[in-house]
Amino acid sequence: MLKQFYKALFFTSRFYLTALAIILGLVVAFFVPPLFFIASFCALALTLLVIMDIFLLFGTRVPVAAARRMAQRFSNGDQNSVSLTVDNPHRFPIRVKVLEELPFQFQRRDFVLQARIPAQKSHVFSYNVRPVERGEYSFGHANLLVTSFFGLAERHYPAATPQVVKVFPSYMQLRQYEFMGFQNKMQDLGVHRRRTIGHSMEFDHIKEYVQGDDVRTLNWKATARRGGTLMVNNYVEEKSQQVICIIDKSRIMKMPFDGLTLLDYAINSTLVFSNVALQKGDKTGLATFVERQTDYLPPSNKKVQLNKILEMLYAQETQWQEADFQRLSVLLRTSLTQRSLLVFFTNFESLSGMQRQLPYLRKLARYHLVMVIFFENTGLRALTSGMAHTTEDIYIQTIAQKFADEKRLIAKELNRYGIITVLSTPEQLTVNAVNKYLELKASMQI
Incomplete structure (x- = not known):
């Protein structure tokens, strides 16, 4: 337990800056004795605040949890969304810094997300990743560094279990073309209709002639059977x-x-x-x-x-x-x-x-x-x-x-x-x- 406590405990920059100011005050107090009592009081106050901060962060058995949600497969060359939901079980607001262990293919080791989460509330972090290689991408833990309102100590939570996602060819582009085709907006993507030159040889059915039909498709045998009513062959695309x-x-x-x-x-x-x-x-x-x-x-x-x-x-x-x-x-x-x-x-x-x-x-x-x-x-x-x-x-x-x-x-x-x-x-x-x-x-x- 004590070993886990030391592994999870970190001190913030605010703590180190405050401690540095107190040390400088004690050094100056060697030449100005009245400052010794002020620096000693600040050192005692800092110690008490750190103890209170540690008690707030480690006093609960319910950990700060995080859950990563993303698609089962990613689309190569496109922006793929990833969401990370962080729950705050404490009765006081916390500040969370998320260090995401992104797959090595992205070559990013400084990816940090930060937010303030109210008491017993949740916060959703959303970000996009763009893979440029096909294959398996391994997401590691989402390392949470949690601080209270004192901001002197922080606790580390290795949240969000590692996940592996496969990157496939751009199926998002495929869906985009299908959706645009369904809405008849393919021209927005640059796909244009072409005028048909000639006609197909794939026969479909015989119908009555109407103005505008190609006279070359007249079916004279069917016309004779209908007593002179012009009939034409209708063809469809092969x-x-x-x-x-x-x-x-x-x-x-x-x-x-x-x-x-x-x-x-x-x-x-x-x-x-x-x-x-x-x-x-x-x-x-x-x-x-x-x-x-x-x-x-x-x-x-x-x-x-x-x-x-x-x-x-x-x-x-x-x-x-x-x-x-x-x-x-x-x-x-x-x-x-x-x-x-x-x-x-x-x-x-x-x-x-x-x-x-x-x-x-x-x-x-x-x-x-x-x-x-x-x-x-x-x-x-x-x-x-x-x-x-x-x-x-x-x-x-x-x-x-x-x-x-x-x-x-x-x-x-x-x-x-x-x-x-x-x-x-x-x-x-x-x-x-x-x-x-x-x-x-x-x-x-x-």
Whole structure:
């Protein structure tokens, strides 16, 4: 008991400053004797107040409790809320300082929350954390340092049991798109409707002709049966098409942007993209590849498919090897028996790097509709848009412009061989990918 008492007892800065003032008073009293009685009285008063303060803090058997509440899983790259409820069992107000043991991934050792809690009341501390890596995050104890109204001593409570939470790909972004779609406010996110060019070959039903219907869809046999009343065929958007998201896990996807790697942006975008494709009635699948490792999830439109995609994306990590497009193309050619939309999330930093993979992309484009999504280097914008004041600035701008032009040249080269390209910034990746998919659906290319 005595050992626990010493471990839980701490003294505040107010106590040490007061004690220092008394010591200085005793030193000065050596030269000014009348001050000795004043300093002695202050020392006695401080001792009595400390004893009273300790009695108030340690005199109750009911501890100051805290409970941490948060979601069972966190969303990567988003603000996740955490709440900590602290109960005051004392009959007097207390002041609480909370030292949260955050997961080591956040690299914060100075995270402190403070509040004054009235007698026998509770207080809720709320804060947000933004993880930038997928995996397990371990929260430790919430260390409470409690002081009374004297503020001389404080008691330590190791409250809130340690918790482990898993960080998954950005499902908050997924919910945001679903909610905005339900409210028909997708345009606020940048997702726009596309005008349908032509019509689908998916027959739905026959109906009477009304002004505005396409006369090319007139059904003359049905018109003859109805005694001359014009009848037209009605078509609906084709469904059950196969859409495969393919994520490159090689070292080129390790490049960071705003705390996240390009791989994390691709994973977050894939999750939203797959959900949109499932809502459109298509079958979605997933493939991730690096040098000698290829993971493949067959396409499906079942309700559990999105959960399977989420679980598969959770464990993906970048590797230091190069991506093996040849191995991937062999796998896709043997696994996919019907024409599908292949959405590649990769990154090409040079034209020569793209040309090494171009033969395999062209081979896939013979049998499938291939869309390559790669990233624009946003760091080059500041270099190319700034003013050049010295010769060195001119050289830097010229080189930066060369790299920016090479990205556009890569997109143009891919388009020559019928490969659809999307050059996007990381923050706009999801919107641009979904918009391109909706455009392809509207134009009946898939």
